[in-house]
Amino acid sequence: xxxxxxxxxxxxxxxxxxxxxxxxxxxxxxxxxxxxxxxxxxxxxxxxxxxxxxxxxxxxxxxxxxxxxxxxxxxxxxxxxxxxxxxxxxxxxxxxxxxxxxxxxxxxxxxxxxxxxxxxxxxxxxxxxxxxxxxxxxxxxxxxxxxxxxxxxxxxxxxxxxxxxxxxxxxxxxxxxxxxxxxxxxxxxxxxxxxxxxxxxxxxxxxxxxxxxxxxxxxxxxxxxxxxxxxxxxxxxxxxxxxxxxxxxxxxxxxxxxxxxxxxxxxxxxxxxxxxxxxxxxxxxxxxxxxxxxxxxxxxxxxxx
Numbered sequence: 001x002x003x004x005x006x007x008x009x010x011x012x013x014x015x016x017x018x019x020x021x022x023x024x025x026x027x028x029x030x031x032x033x034x035x036x037x038x039x040x041x042x043x044x045x046x047x048x049x050x051x052x053x054x055x056x057x058x059x060x061x062x063x064x065x066x067x068x069x070x071x072x073x074x075x076x077x078x079x080x081x082x083x084x085x086x087x088x089x090x091x092x093x094x095x096x097x098x099x100x101x102x103x104x105x106x107x108x109x110x111x112x113x114x115x116x117x118x119x120x121x122x123x124x125x126x127x128x129x130x131x132x133x134x135x136x137x138x139x140x141x142x143x144x145x146x147x148x149x150x151x152x153x154x155x156x157x158x159x160x161x162x163x164x165x166x167x168x169x170x171x172x173x174x175x176x177x178x179x180x181x182x183x184x185x186x187x188x189x190x191x192x193x194x195x196x197x198x199x200x201x202x203x204x205x206x207x208x209x210x211x212x213x214x215x216x217x218x219x220x221x222x223x224x225x226x227x228x229x230x231x232x233x234x235x236x237x238x239x240x241x242x243x244x245x246x247x248x249x250x251x252x253x254x255x256x257x258x259x260x261x262x263x264x265x266x267x268x269x270x271x272x273x274x275x276x277x278x279x280x281x282x283x284x285x286x287x288x289x290x291x292x293x294x295x296x297x298x299x300x301x302x303x304x305x
Contacts, residue, residue, distance in 0.1 A: 004032035005234040007297070008225070010251045011037075011044035012240040012271050013126060014094060015289045018044045019051075024290040025236055028297020036223060038237065040251035041148035041197065041215025042125025043087045046075050049121075052223045054078055060113035065090040065102035065128035072110050080118030082143070084110055086198050087126035097167025099176060102128040103135035104201060111136075117143045122205060123215060124198035125150030130163045132180045133204020140208060147205040148215030149194030151249040155180055155203045158196035161245065166199070194249070216254035226258055235259050235266045236300060242270030269296060 007025035011018040018037030039045040055077040072088040089106035159176035186203040194212040195203035237255040247253035259266035
């Protein structure tokens with residue numbers, strides 16, 4: 001039997017994992033709903049890929065963006081691919097926001113820890129850094145690499161668009177833009193779609209030979225989203241903050257786009273919703289996020305928003 005509704009949220013950073021958000025929605029949507037959490041290279045990507053593709057969890061001891069010890073997970077997939085997530089090593093930490101002081105060193109350590117896999121997938125998004133990969137400390141990559149970018153932004157947009165959420169003030173943004181522009185080895189890749197992902201790590205990995213791939217498209221194909229959505233009556237998606245960047249490569253924006261192509265009804269929610277974005281906002285209280293999603297599912301299950 002085809003599902004009446006698909007619950008396809010991305011993670012609500014620091015509040016609910018994508019799976020937990022999907023389960024809460026399904027509680028409200030009721031019988032006939034199916035949880036299908038999504039991701040785009042940022043936080044939660046490994047969990048979604050593991051659910052879809054299987055594989056074995058591995059860990060590596062690295063440092064976070066501020067040099068603190070951290071144990072990062074990575075995924076050994078059945079075909080010999082090693083899947084990493086930058087946010088596992090150098091995540092954005094609301095307790096310490098310092099865009100100028102954050103380093104990508106921990107991701108370089110994580111890449112170095114996987115040995116020599118057949119292929120390397122590196123999810124980009126949800127990191128504390130805007131250093132253009134200057135801290136990676138890598139001269140090469142251990143395998144043919146695809147970087148799963150959570151946004152399509154070019155390199156120099158990394159500071160203006162995303163550094164403020166990492167603690168950057170106006171004067172810091174100007175400094176970061178100058179640092180990114182001064183990185184001569186990145187300039188050949190600066191205008192690539194996704195070069196600005198994860199504070200310029202897209203451009204850094206491209207300079208080492210990685211292919212930049214739209215992360216949402218990669219993950220949605222891995223979970224069979226298009227085929228499953230085509231059989232559904234309703235798709236519910238969302239993330240912690242819905243703004244214009246949601247539609248520049250993020251998973252919920254890609255879900256909404258595909259639903260539009262298929263003619264399937266889609267509801268988009270956000271913990272925070274920017275002005276002029278047509279989405280449903282939650283209460284704003286992180287401790288109630290699960291309850292809010294369950295209530296949203298219940299209302300949609302009773303005939304729509």
